[in-house]
Amino acid sequence: xxxxxxxxxxxxxxxxxxxxxxxxxxxxxxxxxxxxxxxxxxxxxxxxxxxxxxxxxxxxxxxxxxxxxxxxxxxxxxxxxxxxxxxxxxxxxxxxxxxxxxxxxxxxxxxxxxxxxxxxxxxxxxxxxxxxxxxxxxxxxxxxxxxxxxxxxxxxxxxxxxxxxxxxxxxxxxxxxxxxxxxxxxxxxxxxxxxxxxxxxxxxxxxxxxxxxxxxxxxxxxxxxxxxxxxxxxxxxxxxxxxxxxxxxxxxxxxxxxxxxxxxxxxxxxxxxxxxxxxxxxxxxxxxxxxxxxxxxxxxxxxxxxxxxxxxxxxxxxxxxxxxxxxxxxxxxxxxxxxxxxxxxxxxxxxxxxxxxxxxxxxxxxxxxxxxxxxxxxxxxxxxxxxxxxxxxxxxxxxxxxxxxxxxxxxxxxxxxxxxxxxxxxxxxxxxxxxxxxxxxxxxxxxxxxxxxxxxxxxxxxxxxxxxxxxxxxxxxxxxxxxxxxxxxxxxxxxxxxxxxxxxxxxxxxxxxxxxxxxxxxxxxxxx
Amino acid sequence: xxxxxxxxxxxxxxxxxxxxxxxxxxxxxxxxxxxxxxxxxxxxxxxxxxxxxxxxxxxxxxxxxxxxxxxxxxxxxxxxxxxxxxxxxxxxxxxxxxxxxxxxxxxxxxxxxxxxxxxxxxxxxxxxxxxxxxxxxxxxxxxxxxxxxxxxxxxxxxxxxxxxxxxxxxxxxxxxxxxxxxxxxxxxxxxxxxxxxxxxxxxxxxxxxxxxxxxxxxxxxxxxxxxxxxxxxxxxxxxxxxxxxxxxxxxxxxxxxxxxxxxxxxxxxxxxxxxxxxxxxxxxxxxxxxxxxxxxxxxxxxxxxxxxxxxxxxxxxxxxxxxxxxxxxxxxxxxxxxxxxxxxxxxxxxxxxxxxxxx
Numbered sequence: 001x002x003x004x005x006x007x008x009x010x011x012x013x014x015x016x017x018x019x020x021x022x023x024x025x026x027x028x029x030x031x032x033x034x035x036x037x038x039x040x041x042x043x044x045x046x047x048x049x050x051x052x053x054x055x056x057x058x059x060x061x062x063x064x065x066x067x068x069x070x071x072x073x074x075x076x077x078x079x080x081x082x083x084x085x086x087x088x089x090x091x092x093x094x095x096x097x098x099x100x101x102x103x104x105x106x107x108x109x110x111x112x113x114x115x116x117x118x119x120x121x122x123x124x125x126x127x128x129x130x131x132x133x134x135x136x137x138x139x140x141x142x143x144x145x146x147x148x149x150x151x152x153x154x155x156x157x158x159x160x161x162x163x164x165x166x167x168x169x170x171x172x173x174x175x176x177x178x179x180x181x182x183x184x185x186x187x188x189x190x191x192x193x194x195x196x197x198x199x200x201x202x203x204x205x206x207x208x209x210x211x212x213x214x215x216x217x218x219x220x221x222x223x224x225x226x227x228x229x230x231x232x233x234x235x236x237x238x239x240x241x242x243x244x245x246x247x248x249x250x251x252x253x254x255x256x257x258x259x260x261x262x263x264x265x266x267x268x269x270x271x272x273x274x275x276x277x278x279x280x281x282x283x284x285x286x287x288x289x290x291x292x293x294x295x296x297x298x299x300x301x302x303x304x305x306x307x308x309x310x311x312x313x314x315x316x317x318x319x320x321x322x323x324x325x326x327x328x329x330x331x332x333x334x335x336x337x338x339x340x341x342x343x344x345x346x347x348x349x350x351x352x353x354x355x356x357x358x359x360x361x362x363x364x365x366x367x368x369x370x371x372x373x374x375x376x377x378x379x380x381x382x383x384x385x386x387x388x389x390x391x392x393x394x395x396x397x398x399x400x401x402x403x404x405x406x407x408x409x410x411x412x413x414x415x416x417x418x419x420x421x422x423x424x425x426x427x428x429x430x431x432x433x434x435x436x437x438x439x440x441x442x443x444x445x446x447x448x449x450x451x452x453x454x455x456x457x458x459x460x461x462x463x464x465x466x467x468x469x470x471x472x473x474x475x476x477x478x479x480x481x482x483x484x485x486x487x488x489x490x491x492x493x494x495x496x497x498x499x500x501x502x503x504x505x506x507x508x509x510x511x512x513x514x515x516x517x518x519x520x521x522x523x524x525x526x527x528x
Numbered sequence: 529x530x531x532x533x534x535x536x537x538x539x540x541x542x543x544x545x546x547x548x549x550x551x552x553x554x555x556x557x558x559x560x561x562x563x564x565x566x567x568x569x570x571x572x573x574x575x576x577x578x579x580x581x582x583x584x585x586x587x588x589x590x591x592x593x594x595x596x597x598x599x600x601x602x603x604x605x606x607x608x609x610x611x612x613x614x615x616x617x618x619x620x621x622x623x624x625x626x627x628x629x630x631x632x633x634x635x636x637x638x639x640x641x642x643x644x645x646x647x648x649x650x651x652x653x654x655x656x657x658x659x660x661x662x663x664x665x666x667x668x669x670x671x672x673x674x675x676x677x678x679x680x681x682x683x684x685x686x687x688x689x690x691x692x693x694x695x696x697x698x699x700x701x702x703x704x705x706x707x708x709x710x711x712x713x714x715x716x717x718x719x720x721x722x723x724x725x726x727x728x729x730x731x732x733x734x735x736x737x738x739x740x741x742x743x744x745x746x747x748x749x750x751x752x753x754x755x756x757x758x759x760x761x762x763x764x765x766x767x768x769x770x771x772x773x774x775x776x777x778x779x780x781x782x783x784x785x786x787x788x789x790x791x792x793x794x795x796x797x798x799x800x801x802x803x804x805x806x807x808x809x810x811x812x813x814x815x816x817x818x819x820x821x822x823x824x825x826x827x828x829x830x831x832x833x834x835x836x837x838x839x840x841x842x843x844x845x846x847x848x849x850x851x852x853x854x855x856x857x858x859x860x861x862x863x864x865x866x867x868x869x870x871x872x873x874x875x876x877x878x879x880x881x882x883x884x885x886x887x
Contacts, residue, residue, distance in 0.1 A: 321763050346766075356760070359758045362761065363758040365757050370750065373747075374761060377750070377765070377766075384747050388746050417538065418538045
């Protein structure tokens, strides 16, 4: 990796940092097998400061945070809390010191109420009524409206995060660690979160804010520590930097812009959905409600929406993992496919990439060449002849995909689980792109993927459409959607809005649609 | 100092092969301790148990006779376990196969032709498939737990056998002993040598080779592994979980049924209230010890067969209960499953916490 010459000095501009030192980490090193996840990392957190921890996926942020929160033991290094050397052996000890954490993936029981969920995390010995009162007080004080008796399953993601935050606040922490808190929020919900964070900081609470959304960091953070490949490469005042300079520091090289190419002309309809409906399969699944959408050759259509609004259900109906009730409600290449299985849809020229890489898009314990057979055994690639798998042919194709899509691996043809998230995603998408499909449906193409790999994947999706394929992208990432989509539809509670050309759409409008506020105007079924 | 299990990036091939070796060693060590506790000289006892049975021709043949059903059932169970289907009732399918195949020589003793044996084998396979098909259909249709249903069907088939040999199928010239009539020559599997070894051993070899090819080379084998390891990925590949449940149960049931009729026709030559020393359960150990790989199962089948012979030998020469066989089999399964952890994890000695001052 080339290192920017500008990163030589640890502190680019020695800006004034206020507040007393709360937690100091010195020379933290953590090794997982052959990988050095944290290499001599030092970090100082001060009271009243919102401190950003920036870095790509795999830069070592999560490892560092888990060490601070007592969930991992470092191999070497010291932690000091208010000047006293301490050992944090477990999250319970971290909480006892006054360190709280809000996780990226919520740890809530959906079938329980808000108060019950919070009670589970607190030391026993408090009456339920007292607790409910405290929840109301704290949530009112910080503008985090919560009803203690609501069932979690009925609440939106934004409200669920509030539960996590209130749960954390009830323990009266001095330091709050937040792991990518806005990744699941609408812009409006994120704004509300920022108000809360600023209020907490003004009261003297230290906040460690992990994110790779640069605009946010610039907007609310006072200080930033940037990590790359397990090391701290830079500390700075994010307000003094540009988003571009921060991104370069994170990635280590200039992030290239995507080439959109010419706006597409109206091509054949490769995917047509008409009146597509399906019942919810369980208490926590979403019903799909008369969805209509046309995706033409040559264009990228994106479906925006907050997680859990029917994206995975829609994907399964499109891929044929779940069959629709009406055969003509899903038309692929002009043929009714609503009742056809996934292999038949693939033979009709469609390709699919699910959200989960491990366990859905790929089998963790199988080699890459075997995972190649997973989706391509029935599509006439010569991988199977009279019932026998042609391993040689699979190996050739695996090599080709590895080369064309820059999939990096430590040794040849490893098991899927040995690859990093970004590299496996490149492989899973490359496996389908290599077929030159007429239709590609991809769910969360760059979820948890580092910036370099994400840029490559997005460019590939655009290129595929410009070569005459129809591309449907389901994504929660608005930046991504505006980067690649020609038209955008928004899914909310199983209903899909009309697909609107992206240049006629603002983030605010999408945000409102995502929150379900324009459901009435969203013409389900009468799209394009 | 603290022991920690650290996840490996990939499966360790070396450990996959070493794990059974470590497990066998630990079993022998534990066995030696047990023998010592029983007041026996451990070295002598282990010799009598595991080496002495290998020193005579008749007992080597007996080893093949015992290994045959274990291997036939074991390779079928491997397909089940690889596809994450839990057929625990092979013992019942073995019994059902023996019953179905024995219908011919018992109910139609006069029917003696070159067709008798092939028909018996086909009926035996069908009986095993029928018995295996019940839990599969219950699971596919109603979502029942196949571990419970297949296990309960074992007891049903055993009680059915018991009732038949004491009642309707009892030998009319058998002085009221609870036994069926002895099979005629035409209904007996030919012997392979001068002793008790019979043609069933060839069926086992064929099953090993056929399933090794299917599992390693074909799309069906790929489907089995994918559905076993990641059902969602299997659905994404277009494979059907329900069809796989039926396939795995019918295949393993059929092979267990074949083992049952081969054992009865080739070795016992009549039905008695007990026709198996627990082959169907021991085959579970055989399958896991053999890495769920047909070739590995071939060898582990012989090892477990040896534990049966050793138990008998130890009872005769040392006067210890033949229940030691069960103890050894249990120990072995316990250690194999424990050692298999090392395939995906490595053991690390961790220093206690950061308080111990690192840098």
